[in-house]
Amino acid sequence: xxxxxxLLCKFSVxxxxxxxxxxxxxxxxxxxxxxxxxxxxxxxxxxxxxxxNKFLYFTVFTAGMTTLALELAASRLLGNYFGTSNLVxxxxxxxxxxxxxxxxxxxxxWADRSPRLRTMxxxxxxxxxxxxxxxxxxxxxxxxxxxxxDQLKVGVLLGxxxxxxxxxxxxxxxxxxxxxxxxRLAIADSRHAGRISGRIYAISTLGSFLGTFxxxxxxxxxxxxxxxxxxxxxxxxxxxxxGLWQSDGIRPALKxxxxxxxxxxxxxxxxxxxxxxxxxxxxxxxxAYNYIEVVERDGFRLLRLNEGQGVHSYWxxxxxxxxxxxxQFLVGPFYNASPYQPGQVARVAVIGLAAGTVARQAVAVFGxxxxxxxxxxxxxxxxxxxxxxxxxxxxxxxxxxxxxxxxHSPQHYSLIAVDAYxxxxxxxxxxxxxxFQQAADHLTQDGVLAINVGRSPTDRTLIDDLAxxxxxVFPSVYVVDVPSSYNTMIYATQLPTDAANLAExxxxxxxxxxxxxxxxxxxxxxxxxxxxxxxxxxVYTDDWSPIEWVTNNxxxxxxxxxxxxxxxx
Numbered sequence: 001x002x003x004x005x006x007l008l009c010k011f012s013v014x015x016x017x018x019x020x021x022x023x024x025x026x027x028x029x030x031x032x033x034x035x036x037x038x039x040x041x042x043x044x045x046x047x048x049x050x051x052x053n054k055f056l057y058f059t060v061f062t063a064g065m066t067t068l069a070l071e072l073a074a075s076r077l078l079g080n081y082f083g084t085s086n087l088v089x090x091x092x093x094x095x096x097x098x099x100x101x102x103x104x105x106x107x108x109x110w111a112d113r114s115p116r117l118r119t120m121x122x123x124x125x126x127x128x129x130x131x132x133x134x135x136x137x138x139x140x141x142x143x144x145x146x147x148x149x150d151q152l153k154v155g156v157l158l159g160x161x162x163x164x165x166x167x168x169x170x171x172x173x174x175x176x177x178x179x180x181x182x183x184r185l186a187i188a189d190s191r192h193a194g195r196i197s198g199r200i201y202a203i204s205t206l207g208s209f210l211g212t213f214x215x216x217x218x219x220x221x222x223x224x225x226x227x228x229x230x231x232x233x234x235x236x237x238x239x240x241x242x243g244l245w246q247s248d249g250i251r252p253a254l255k256x257x258x259x260x261x262x263x264x265x266x267x268x269x270x271x272x273x274x275x276x277x278x279x280x281x282x283x284x285x286x287x288a289y290n291y292i293e294v295v296e297r298d299g300f301r302l303l304r305l306n307e308g309q310g311v312h313s314y315w316x317x318x319x320x321x322x323x324x325x326x327x328q329f330l331v332g333p334f335y336n337a338s339p340y341q342p343g344q345v346a347r348v349a350v351i352g353l354a355a356g357t358v359a360r361q362a363v364a365v366f367g368x369x370x371x372x373x374x375x376x377x378x379x380x381x382x383x384x385x386x387x388x389x390x391x392x393x394x395x396x397x398x399x400x401x402x403x404x405x406x407x408h409s410p411q412h413y414s415l416i417a418v419d420a421y422x423x424x425x426x427x428x429x430x431x432x433x434x435x436f437q438q439a440a441d442h443l444t445q446d447g448v449l450a451i452n453v454g455r456s457p458t459d460r461t462l463i464d465d466l467a468x469x470x471x472x473v474f475p476s477v478y479v480v481d482v483p484s485s486y487n488t489m490i491y492a493t494q495l496p497t498d499a500a501n502l503a504e505x506x507x508x509x510x511x512x513x514x515x516x517x518x519x520x521x522x523x524x525x526x527x528x529x530x531x532x533x534x535x536x537x538x539v540y541t542d543d544w545s546p547i548e549w550v551t552n553n554x555x556x557x558x559x560x561x562x563x564x565x566x567x568x569x
Contacts, residue, residue, distance in 0.1 A: 052117070055246060056182055057203050062239050063124065063178040064207030065214070066232045070131055070171065071096050072215045073228045077135060078164060080225070080275055080291040081142045083307040085425065085555075086548045095165050096172050103176015110177065111184035117247035120181040121240045125256040127174030128236025132263050134171065135226040136270060138164045171233070179204055221288050226271045234263045278308070283387060289377040294387045301387055303355045303380070310421065313355030315388040320364055320518050325452045325487045326357045327522040328480065329417040330365050332448035334523060335478060335497045338504035342366045342519065345414040346444065350374065351402030351430065352420030355384030359395050362415075365519045371395045372411060374402040403429050403438070412444045418451040426453065428547040431466060432540045436473040440494060449474070449492045456486060459554050462547075463488050464534040471536045478502075479531040488531070503527055 074092050075084065082088050110119070141163050179200060186196045211232075219228045237259045245253035275284055276293060282301075283294035293304045300322075303313035314322040321327065333345050345366040350358050353373030362371060371394060375381050378399035384390035390397070398405050402420055416439050420430055429435060439449045449470075453463050463479060467490055470477045474492035478499060481488050506523040509515045540547070 052246060053186065055243060056117075056186055057200070059121075059124065059239055059243055060179060060182045060200050060204045061207035062236060063127075063175050064204035065211035066128070066131065066207075066236050067100070067172065067175050068208040068211030069215045069219075069228070069232045070134075070168070070175075072212065073220065073225055073232070074134075074168060076215075076220055076225045076286065076291070077138065077142070077229075079306050080286070081307055083309060084422065085552075087552060091165060096168060099169055099172035100176040103173040103178075104180055106173065107177025107180035108184075111181040115184050117185060118244060118252055120178065120185065121243035121247065122252075122256065123174050123177055123181070124243070125237050125240035125259060127171050127178070128233045128240060129256075129259040129263070130174065130233075131171035131236065132230045132233025132266070134167050135229045136266060138167055175236075216288050220286055224271075224275070224286050227267060230263055230267050230271060234260055234267075237263065276308075278304075283383065285379055285383070287377055287379040290380065292377075292379055292383055294383060303383065303388065305380075305422075312421075313357040313384065313388055315355065315357070315360075317389075320361055321521065322357065324485060325419070325482050325489060327361050327518055328482055328489045328526065329358050329415070329419070329450045329452075330361060330519055331480070331489070331502070331522050331526045332415050332417075332450040332491045332493075333446070334505040334509075335448060335476070335491055335493050335499070335501050336446050336495065336505075337497065337501055339508045340501075340505050342509075342515065344446075345369060347371070347411055347413050349406065349409070349411070349413045349416045349442070351406065351416065351418045353384070353397060354380060354419070355388035356390035356392070356395065356397075357388075358417055358419060359390070359392060361518060363392055363394065365516045368394050372405075372409060372413075373397045374400060374405040376401050403435055406442055407438055409442060412442055412447070414444050414447050416443060416447070416449045418449070421452065421454070425551050426451075426462075426547060428540075428545045429542070431469070431547050432542050432545050433469050433472055434542045436470055436492070440473055443494045445494060447494045451490045451492075453488050453490055454486055454551070454554065455481075455488050456554050460488075460534075462550050462554060463490065465538045465540060465550065466490055467534050468537045469540045471533075472539055477533050479533055480526045481529045481531055483525060483529055489526070499530065502530075 071092065074096070075089060078088055078092065107123075110123075182200050183193075183197050186200060187193050215228050215232075219231060223231070237256070241253045241257055241260070244256065274281070275286070275291065278293060278295055280295045280297045281293060282296050283292070285292045290305045293308065295302045295304060299316055300319075301315040302311045304310075305312055311324070314324075314326070316322075329350075334340050342365055345362075347369060348359075348362050348366070348371045350362075350371060350373045353359065353375040356373065359371045359373055363369065371392070373395060375384075375397065376399065381390070381397045381399055384397075402418070406416070418426075418430055418439075420427055436449070443449065451466065451470075453466055455463055467477050467479055470490060470492045474494065475496040476493045476498075478491045478493075479488060480491070502523065506520070506527060509523070510520055
């Protein structure tokens, strides 16, 4: 049977060589042979070309790596302007999956119609080239979005977001076509189709694994988002050119050789400009965690992250009172019984140190006490030291996750301040009963935990839920709204205390000449804006903490009724 098939195959191939050129007839005969067991004789890389097979696998690996790298780079490209909320991530992941689905479908059909390496590598070249162009085409749209964010033009924001996501249709769809093409070209014998398909998907997935880490941990922090697109897109075009040269000679390769030249020119001429053109900007940087921007206005320096929603730190050479929630953290210890003096605060921890606003205010009010500050992004610490004078001799700045850092700290604190917003979210692991118990274990006997929480004019769900959870760990919990903002402070005391203690301490301290006026003002604000403590109801745990769902509703309410810029300030 095999001998007969081989003889028939050789005879048929000989016949094809004698048939005059006719595309329709050639395709028909090709398909007949494909169905008669002679597929291996006509497959462009069937078994007898080991080098081409290896290069095909390398191509699949590179395409898989680039696809995931583009997804991660897309999150940074959009995160700089729209933030890194779950809604943004869901949009990116969901649409890229749709584009890949389209690519798989189109690629499979196209591979059957034109099972040629030349076709696949031409598609790959255009996929890499179009991917590298995304940040350049998106730049004017994103800058319009940045201005819209500052002015809260919701329609422009949504339009810009949608427009940028549409830019990924072409490159991702083209990249999605590569795996079906590779499988069609690599199968020399239908009996091995499963093994070949599994091998190609495994190699592609390994590439995707590498593409998950390279942009975030190495490329974006080193060279930025724009060059990341250029590097991965340019790599794909070079692989495509090499594949065309190896499979079809130099002439097809030269037809797309202009692509990397254009990308190189773009890298030299237009890839190094500012990411944003915010008025007063004096510093910007992309890191593995954030886009960092320092803006100077009327002598005040502001630290903004990612889309710029909210201000994470303020600095002024002569002023310490910036309004907002920062100085309100200092109120916490004074819920203890009167008389409580500033000198009794022995040590402070700040989870979400940012550029050190709370730390500087704490030293001014309590004296040169030791402060342990936890900030997950080391580049933010560097920016704080360079632009916000965060060089206090008693400040220990740790570049690590706040919960992890607190859990491994040997210290006990008079005050633990949690200001770890990644607007508009508080990290879920900092909102749970288990974390609050961990904080309680690191407080002194009269220590206090203080948390900055966002709200909208009509939605206090997050405040109610966190206050409810705190009451399962601490004996006394207090709620204070920060005026002229959508921030609320929640205080939880280690000892059973009374709200009247705050007023009594204020009266005692206001009669003392050596008390810092910033503390007196913060106490007065707390007294005038105290809110009822909600009852125990919902309890967040490490197993269940719907912080994203609650915050998404809060954001929607704020878009409709208030000022987004005030949330998580």
